[in-house]
Amino acid sequence: MGDMKATIKSVSIDLFYKKGYFATSISDIAQGSGIQKASIYYHYASKEDLLYCILKSTMDDLTAYLKSRLSPIDSVEQRMRAAVRSHVDFHLKRQKENFIANSELRGISPEHYRAIVKKRGEYEAIFQDLIRQGAEQGVFAHGDVKILSYAILTLCTAGATWYKPSGRLTVDEIADIYENFIISGLKLGTVAMSDSPIIKA
Amino acid sequence: MGDMKATIKSVSIDLFYKKGYFATSISDIAQGSGIQKASIYYHYASKEDLLYCILKSTMDDLTAYLKSRLSPIDSVEQRMRAAVRSHVDFHLKRQKENFIANSELRGISPEHYRAIVKKRGEYEAIFQDLIRQGAEQGVFAHGDVKILSYAILTLCTAGATWYKPSGRLTVDEIADIYENFIISGLKLGTVAMSDSPIIKA
DNA sequence: GTCTATAATAAGATAGAC
DNA sequence: GTCTATCTTATTATAGAC
Numbered sequence: 001m002g003d004m005k006a007t008i009k010s011v012s013i014d015l016f017y018k019k020g021y022f023a024t025s026i027s028d029i030a031q032g033s034g035i036q037k038a039s040i041y042y043h044y045a046s047k048e049d050l051l052y053c054i055l056k057s058t059m060d061d062l063t064a065y066l067k068s069r070l071s072p073i074d075s076v077e078q079r080m081r082a083a084v085r086s087h088v089d090f091h092l093k094r095q096k097e098n099f100i101a102n103s104e105l106r107g108i109s110p111e112h113y114r115a116i117v118k119k120r121g122e123y124e125a126i127f128q129d130l131i132r133q134g135a136e137q138g139v140f141a142h143g144d145v146k147i148l149s150y151a152i153l154t155l156c157t158a159g160a161t162w163y164k165p166s167g168r169l170t171v172d173e174i175a176d177i178y179e180n181f182i183i184s185g186l187k188l189g190t191v192a193m194s195d196s197p198i199i200k201a
Numbered sequence: 202m203g204d205m206k207a208t209i210k211s212v213s214i215d216l217f218y219k220k221g222y223f224a225t226s227i228s229d230i231a232q233g234s235g236i237q238k239a240s241i242y243y244h245y246a247s248k249e250d251l252l253y254c255i256l257k258s259t260m261d262d263l264t265a266y267l268k269s270r271l272s273p274i275d276s277v278e279q280r281m282r283a284a285v286r287s288h289v290d291f292h293l294k295r296q297k298e299n300f301i302a303n304s305e306l307r308g309i310s311p312e313h314y315r316a317i318v319k320k321r322g323e324y325e326a327i328f329q330d331l332i333r334q335g336a337e338q339g340v341f342a343h344g345d346v347k348i349l350s351y352a353i354l355t356l357c358t359a360g361a362t363w364y365k366p367s368g369r370l371t372v373d374e375i376a377d378i379y380e381n382f383i384i385s386g387l388k389l390g391t392v393a394m395s396d397s398p399i400i401k402a
Numbered sequence: 403g404t405c406t407a408t409a410a411t412a413a414g415a416t417a418g419a420c
Numbered sequence: 421g422t423c424t425a426t427c428t429t430a431t432t433a434t435a436g437a438c
Contacts, residue, residue, distance in 0.1 A: 226431065227431080228430085239435095248433090
């Protein structure tokens with residue numbers, strides 16, 4: 001955190017998370033950074049620019065993290081398990097930024113909005129491809145790919161909303177719960193469970 | 202929508218949903234309601250009061266709706282299925298209000314915040330009791346009751362975020378997907394599936 | 403119950419000194 | 421790279437006429 005540009009970004013993440021983007025003023029950010037508000041504009045063109053930089057780097061890092069975690073794995077089920085864990089891990093590690101990325105989309109300009117939505121679409125497509133491949137291979141049930149992907153992602157993302165590092169569960173324990181919950185949901189309807197006599201047994 | 206008080210509330214719901222509470226001004230609301238901004242204050246004490254009224258009525262109606270849907274049902278599994286459908290239905294029918302109730306909690310005063318969180322806790326407790334009862338009866342697996350309840354609720358709530366009435370799926374189809382996804386997740390680990398040889402078959 | 407007028411304040415952003 | 425000072429505009433809310 002040596003340079004001021006990074007400090008301003010870090011302070012903004014804390015404030016946007018705590019108070020929200022619109023409720024946070026440039027004065028608040030300046031005060032938190034230990035400088036005058038005019039000095040903010042040397043580092044960032046506007047308040048919106050600051051928000052966009054946060055959203056952009058969060059999305060880029062999120063996708064890069066997922067790709068790095070998936071690259072060594074072959075089987076579809078294991079890839080989906082790893083994708084879920086990657087998503088949960090990243091959201092727990094960078095809780096505030098991800099919360100902002102999911103709640104402050106209305107604060108950016110139309111052009112920037114399109115750029116972020118595009119990045120998010122590319123990330124979601126990785127999950128959608130896995131669901132599709134799993135269904136083709138008979139590992140997962142055939143279902144609405146988009147709805148299932150949204151279900152998986154929002155479920156895990158929401159976990160980051162209430163997670164507290166001081167809580168009684170570790171990151172790994174939480175990831176276990178979500179991983180199993182989701183895989184079971186994806187398998188629901190596969191041959192062995194088609195008319196669900198088994199889960200009623 | 203005969204009286205102005207209801208019109209103001211309705212317009213506010215639209216605007217808070219679309220732009221967010223802090224990004225919406227009293228002028229915006231007045232303009233949408235066809236009156237001058239000063240006239241808003243005859244009906245509501247402040248902008249915060251307006252937000253609180255929206256949050257309060259949404260929470261009250263949400264819980265009342267759930268209770269009315271659960272009352273005629275006995276078995277735990279059927280009650281959970283009905284609870285999930287009730288939650289999904291209500292969130293789809295009153296999408297905007299529920300979105301606000303889940304994203305604008307930071308806009309209200311500490312006292313009002315406590316009141317809303319209390320209402321939300323009572324609502325969540327209904328789901329948590331069902332999970333607990335299901336586990337005791339062997340219908341659901343034993344798991345972390347709070348995490349499971351949050352998972353269920355956030356999953357369904359998120360559905361309301363992206364649902365569009367003009368989309369290709371009906372409310373009932375969406376409810377079906379969630380209901381089965383969740384029930385399968387809750388059963389995961391029950392006797393018949395304990396070491397999951399079945400779902401691998 | 404709604405209006406006009408206005409108070410009191412705070413916001414985002416810029417100019418120019420150092 | 422950070423400062424002080426300031427511009428411009430918008431904000432929530434109130435006072436008092438009708």
